[in-house]
Amino acid sequence: MIRIQNLSKSYGKNKIKALDGINLEVKKGEIFGFLGPNGAGKTTTIKLITGILKMDEGNIFVNGMSIKDNPIEVKKQIGFVPDNPEIFNRLTGIEYLNFIADVYEMGKEERKTNILKLSKEFEIEDVLGESIGSYSHGMKQKLVLIGALMHKPPLWILDEPMVGLDPKAAFTLKNMMREHADKGNTVFFSTHVLEVAEKICDRIAIIKGGKIITVGTVEELKNKKHEESLEKLFLELIENE
């Protein structure tokens, strides 16, 4: 579903490397966890996949299409949740969702069904008429999630999606991620919550200093390093690699 080839990205005048030639493949039907300490390059990778940033070198393919050559078609395949849900504060929730639905060319009935279903599942149907600026962080996160999922994209890219969610919403989202992947779709998400990653990810990658230091299933990686938990494995890799 996602193929990242020799991807590099630098920032600023001093060309500080945020990503240093990473390669990664994420298959259809899997939940892929992207882990790493702060400043490791997780959000930069996500921003490159979603076309927010321009890569210095390499390429990214989504469903066989290059983000460089077909940015609009690639973006149509993606439902993206950014790490900070501070967006369009002066719109109401329903206006935001309608805007997203228009952008993804959703028909009236389709958007109605999906908005009603998702807003009920995330329990924000009663506040959709209010300005987003008046929402709590968690409510904004739920709204952005609905916006990302309602057009049923095959690829979900979620940057720290659990931050701010109440336990029930987090539980709902985890179930939805599983269901989505089981239907042959893909979920690529970054998180600092290792318990979540351990429980729901089919595979994980750990990134540090702009380089991928390991990729595999949680069990494979734990066995390889003889660690009993993902947390210990993560800490060991981060310290020693």
Next chain:
Amino acid sequence: MSKALSLAKIYISSTYGIKRFFRNLKYNKKDAIKSAGLFFLILLSLSSFFGMMLYSYIRMYDFLGKIDQQGLIVTISIIFASFFTFILGMITVITGYFMNQEGDIILSLPLRKRDILLAKYINSYVTELIASAVVMGIGLGVYGVKSNEGILFYLILVIASLLVPIIPLVLCYLIVIPLMKIGNLTKKKDLLMILSGLLVLPFAIGYQYLINKVLVNNNPQYLIEFLTKQNGLIDVFGRVYYLSILLSKGILGYNTFQGILYIIAFLILSVSFVYLLLILMSKIYYSSIIGGNEINKKYYKLNKSENNKIFKSRGIISTLLLREIKLMNREPIYLLNGPLVIFLLPVMMYFVLLFNKESMKEITVMLSNKDIIKHIGIYGGIIILFLGISTSITSTCISREGKGFYFLKSLPIKAEQLILAKFLHGAIFGAIGGIMVCCLMAYFKIPIISIIIAFLIGNILLFDFYIIGIIIDFKWPKLNWDNPQKAMKQNINPVILILLSMGVMGVSFAVISKIKVPSSVLEMVYIGISGIILIVLYIYIKRNINQMIDNLV
């Protein structure tokens, strides 16, 4: 007190970026040069106004010198500075009322309510001080130079500039705080912010009226009468705001014991006003900012009867355009400094003319001048250009997106569609501005054909300027802000565009006065050149737009 000062330092640093400027001077010279450039561009754009004031004061000094009443210059300067700082103060207080993160961070700190209000007051005072120094400096500077005053006079001038804005700013807070409290209680904060902003309008009209009466007056006898007669300017101000007279007596008698006493009295009164503000308003102020983001929960039922409206689907351009308009018009700071200008400027002009029969007469005489009426289509077009540019819609269109722009980039929207929506947003309000100007032209009985030509020229010029505005804001966007006023009022891009439009204005006046060609030819030349520039700009933006979006990191 020390806590209030520490907090004021943070507010000032966040609002004006002074510390950031000095840091940039050391580590990021490019950004420092941009900030300095913005400051000088603003000064440059105001220079004609300052120049007019300077010229008027010099002339007025000579008029008043004939009857040995030069001292009135001092009184007038104080009146103007007090009035001006009051108007500016209202705007400053409103725009800085809700600092971002205030609710989350500042209010959670162990600060007294009084400290928070004092810090906010000091932050607003900095802007006021700059305005006061300029207005006082010009008037009193003329008086000092022409009267050969000594160094002590200029020292007093500095002290007076420091003192003048204190009381008007207190009055601003006394007016705005209760309004914001009502806004908080009724959960209609935005509406009350806009209404408070509109409160400035009658004062601004009054100020403009006085400027016209006093500074742009060619009749010395009339001027002296207007200033000194019963119910004249000084008499009225003496009654409404006697403290201005007190300070002027102090300045004029600065080298006497009595004069110094007047200044000390003014100082004590100014400090007392601030103290009174803190005593009376600290609690109300605190309760007006606490929960500032709360709203009345009107539970929204996605019921069947509303479904058709709620889930309406739109084409990509109309949905993008609607988003642009809503995001701008619902943010009071954007609305007051942007689209509302289109309505306010013509209304202000109308009232100034209504109250000032002399100016009305002058305009009527001017419009009966064949040379002027001949080219009224071009003049009208340039006024439309200036009005349309004043909205800053396209010159801040990327900056206003803030950090949300990155999210926008993740959506499957073509760059051309995004830009077209931003352009149309500007063009719609430009057309509304054009209609407003055309109505004013019709009021003065300008021939309909000239009105149509003015509308055409104005709007084609505006199209050029809107594209230039978009390009400029793409090149130098201000995306990292924590308070929306930074995207609008602390943004160099609208200033560049306004200066460019002033350049067009200057060139036009020069061309019209120097080149004697039939008006129809000149009008065709204007439309033709603007049209060619529009095509060139279109080609440029079409070729480069993807690169420009990619470059925004």
